Amino acid sequence: MLRLSKRVEYGLMAVLHMDQADEGAWTTAAELAATYQIPAELLGKVLQALGRAGILKSAHGAKGGYQLARPMDELVLCDVLEAIEGPFRLVRCQEEPHSCDQYEVCSIREPVLDIQQQLLEYLGGFELKAFRLKKRKINKRQENLCTTN
Amino acid sequence: MLRLSKRVEYGLMAVLHMDQADEGAWTTAAELAATYQIPAELLGKVLQALGRAGILKSAHGAKGGYQLARPMDELVLCDVLEAIEGPFRLVRCQEEPHSCDQYEVCSIREPVLDIQQQLLEYLGGFELKAFRLKKRKINKRQENLCTTN
């Protein structure tokens, strides 16, 4: 269905939240869960995945929590996506050929892989800093209106 | 998981097959199912969906079957995708706001919708005729090699 998973949504909210937190502050999973009404254990796993991927730093113990390992400006949608769901694949046959009953007779594998490749590059263009800017978006709309007129 | 569904894969194979069939010939679901080892009833539904979307024409009865309603050159990936799965949506909250527990506190809705919009336009650029051309793809690879060197 080509839909963003809840886990990716949670991850995006978390990253955005930490971007807007005070410099050097630690955000806890519980705090995020409460703020965004996300099941805490599930959010925990998402944050762990982001940690393993090097997007977040984590600190154990009381006064611990998470913070961005790098500024959000250096992140793109795809980073969060792949951190949480693993490598982006439009089809499964790439890694598990025998999981597909049509593998031997498939007529679309190559072109689809081609598309996957292009899409992956395109996804690399969505910068997370765009999630920050509400004002610029309004400007953008006005620009669009102008070009449409 | 952002993966193409089996049904879309089947739809693509079917369209490609009919593109390569003789002009005006009718292809039956059973024939396609046998050729590509696809469960016949399921393929049937996919073809029906493509029919409803105006991508295929169908003919009942013996000697019936399916054929392209328009040349494949005029089709893009997105046409098949949306014919089979309905409108492309990265998130569900657009059509069913109350299906999302985070709706009221969501911090990413607008930017995600923005991305969805861009992605949709980008998907409109994948022409199905690219599925036909194996030779051009080889040339393309060589070009890439040249520019990389």
Place this chain on the structure above:
DNA sequence: ATCAATCCCGACCTTTTTTGTCCTAATTTC
């Protein structure tokens, strides 16, 4: 040293989605 807050992570359950099957029409050709 203990305790509470916190991250880590595996096991598991539940719900939703996807995939596949079955069966019964309706339509067309012969």
Place this chain on the structure above:
DNA sequence: GAAATTAGGACAAAAAAGGTCGGGATTGAT
């Protein structure tokens, strides 16, 4: 009328996603 075919509803099975639970490890505070 019989055979081949599309149309489509109902449902079962499998897979994926979403969510819960519980135990362990680490850290800071008392």
